[in-house]
Amino acid sequence: MKILIIGGGGREHAIAWKLNNENRVEKIYCAPGNAGISKVAQCLNINDSDIDNLLKFAKENSIDLTIVGPEVPLVKGIVDEFEKEGLRIFGPNKECSQLEGSKAFCKEFMVRHNIPTAKYKEYTNLEEAISEIDSFGYPVVIKADGLAAGKGVVIPENKEEAIKTLKEMMSDKKFGSAGDKVVVEEFLKGIETSILAFVDNESIVPMVSAKDHKKVYNYEQGPNTGGMGTFSPSEIYTEELSKEIQEDVLNKTLEGFKKDSLDYKGILFVGLMITEDGPKVLEYNVRFGDPETQSVLFRLDTDLHEIIEAILENNLKNININYKKEEAVCVMLTSGGYPDNYEKGNIITGLENLDEDIVVFHSGTKIVDNKLVTNGGRVLGVTARANTVNEAAKKIYENIKKINFEGIHYRTDIGM
Known part of the structure; x- marks a missing residue:
């Protein structure tokens, strides 16, 4: 089996490392990869969002399966383009990827399907956003609607900071066109956690839990980062909480996909805040989280390519997914x-x-x-x-x- 992994970070290295230890996998390519990935895969000089050249390579080299790591090619519609050419590719299509590509699309989906989340409002007019900002209380959460390389969420502590943030996003275009629309939300208090899940049209199966540390310094101090480390399992993920999340979040999300005719196949990352009123969804990502993947795949016992093939065939419910006890x-x-x-x-x-x-x-x-x-x-x-x-x-x-x-x-x- 020949596999192409798209991306070049730690998440993609973890995917390549896992696949490299699986019997049916004979050759792994990675575009663009990195120095570590080059030890287990052949790295290609193709950018991860260069859909035309990725497609050309997959066709010319008879790739059996392509796995998409980062969000940008997914949001750009790489899955749709590969599928048009009859190629097997793992990840949600362009429409489904709007769950990460647009904060407004994501919040509308949650509200429509009664998935617990923070109260919010969308704005395209700066003056209107400034005039209503006090109504959310402080601190307040302000999100650029589009993709902003993980940096488009700001939590101002007061009105002055909030107005500055709105101006930076909407008029100064700090995040480019991602800030043409913003989502303003109430700030949720609680413990932040996340869950990764495998998804096909019939099933949503959570992986083992992991805890991510976002702040750059010890004891959750300093600015947010893409993640300073993870461990699995998360200490707060009790059996009781797991059951609550399955019923109130995961099952409702799957039902939402069905009702909206969203053909979601791939990985779903659910960012959660565990509040006094129960778990609430902060965000969805449409791919493996980084660096949660490094801890979770390190514990996965079942062959990853077998799980992926089952998802592509809508057969996830018939796969037993096992993890190491360590x-x-x-x-x-x-x-x-x-x-x-x-x-x-x-x-x-x-x-x-x-x-x-x-x-x-x-x-x-x-x-x-x-x-x-x-x-x-x-x-x-x-x-x-x-x-x-x-x-x-x-x-x-x-x-x-x-x-x-x-x-x-x-x-x-x-x-x-």
Whole structure:
């Protein structure tokens, strides 16, 4: 079986690593990939949103299955284009991908299908948004409607900050056309968590839980990032909560897909706030979360390609999905200054000295003059399994001491 993975980050490395350990997979390509992915797949010099050239490569090389990692090609309609040519591709189509591509589309879907979420209103007029901003209370959540590389959500603490944010999004075009429309929401108090699920037309099957740490510094301090580390399972994900989320969120979401004739096949990431009134949905993403994937796939026992094939054939309900009992942790090593300005091109050393049971997923790396160098804000995800999250975390932190690059930064409380 020949597989093409689209993307070049830690999530895609985790997918490639998992597939590389599966018997029926004979060849993996990745576009564009990175230095770590190149150890388990052939990397291609094709951008992950260059749909025409990705399609051309898949046809010319008789690719059996394409797996889409990031959201941009999904929102641009890569699945529709591949399917028109009779190619097998894993991910939701363009219409379904609006759940991530448009915050307004997403909120309208939730309200229409009685899925618990924060109260909200959409605005395309700056003056109207400013005149009504007080009605939401503070802090308030302001979201650019379109894709903004994970940075289009701001939580101002007061009116002054809120007006500044609205102006930046709507008139200064800080996030380009993504801010032509904004969604303003009430701020929800509670514990944030998320769940990844496999979805076909008949079933929605949650994966094991994972906890993501978004803030750049220990104890949830500092600005939001794309994720500083994860562990699985999440400590708050009790059997009781799992049942509540299945009934109030996942089942209603699947029913919503059916009622709206949305042919959703792929991964659904559900961001949740566990409030005093129960779980409420913050957002949907239409692909594997990063870095949750690194922890979750590290525990997945069943072959990933078998699950994907079952989904494409609407046969998910007949697959037994098993996970290792061991618990997993992934700690992100980032470039100094991330998530703001950071350097690229710093030499990385020490990976060859790590314990055998440590797996390092590359998020932002490349090879320059035969040397491994940093090539992003998030650089490496150091990952391990053990009997408990705490044990896995201790193992990781012992090994991180052996890794070095200029400006290296990481949190020291993930899983601790």
